[in-house]
Amino acid sequence: MGPWKEEFPDKDPADPRFDPELLEEGDKRNVLDRYRYWSVEAIREDLDKRGWSDLEIACENWTHDFNIGSMVRSANAFGARGVHIIGPHKWNRKGSLMTEVYERVYQDASIEDLVSYAKNSPFRPHLIAVDNVEGSVPIETFSFPPSCILIFGSEATGLSKEALSAAEATVYIEQRGSVRSINAAAAAAIAMYAYSVCVEKEA
Structure with missing residues (x-):
């Protein structure tokens, strides 16, 4: 996905799980859609929490x-x-x-x-x-x-x-x-x- 403003024209989210660099440059990683723009640390934490x-x-x-x-x-x-x-x-x-x-x-x-x-x-x-x-x-x-x-x-x-x-x-x-x-x-x-x-x- 491209930069946040290209994909989603509304205001940048304040969710701390998002990685500012990915929001700015886009997220090309092979991750589930629910993890788009999330930082590596946030994804790890969520995976641990989900079990x-x-x-x-x-x-x-x-x-x-x-x-x-x-x-x-x-x-x-x-x-x-x-x-x-x-x-x-x-x-x-x-x-x-x-x-x-x-x-x-x-x-x-x-x-x-x-x-x-x-x-x-x-x-x-x-x-x-x-x-x-x-x-x-x-x-x-x-x-x-x-x-x-x-x-x-x-x-x-x-x-x-x-x-x-x-x-x-x-x-x-x-x-x-x-x-x-x-x-x-x-x-x-x-x-x-x-x-x-x-x-x-x-x-």
Whole structure:
């Protein structure tokens, strides 16, 4: 949207949630209409007030910046409470379309750090792995615990043995074509949707 006076010819609002710079120059951000012209701090505060879901997301050893950014963007869209990037990889935030400024993003050195986080979190999240391995169950039949962290591995190698051992359960996304794996960011979005549908049905 353009400057406030271009879009709305009436007097500039006095609402403290509005960012003066955005009112003056326009708001080109990828945010819901209700958040147009709001400052980052005001949006964060409103999201916290409205309440995040009890879902968190973790990716282990992802190396493609765009996949990480896309996952962060999807996590924000589904109201995930936090995102954990496991491993030393530094990522380019362009793919997230600035959603990382509203989302809580954690950099964990290892799976052990994630396990420690889960044990000490007041939300007591369950660790659920998403990988197409022996013993995993179809994601559409799984009953997700309301508070959980979904863990995703890289497209090349999947999740580590440590991650699979730490998880309470492992689910997979059924495929019907010839390709071996789904894009990691796409798989994460599918799993977040499956979680949301399951938790809403059981609420």
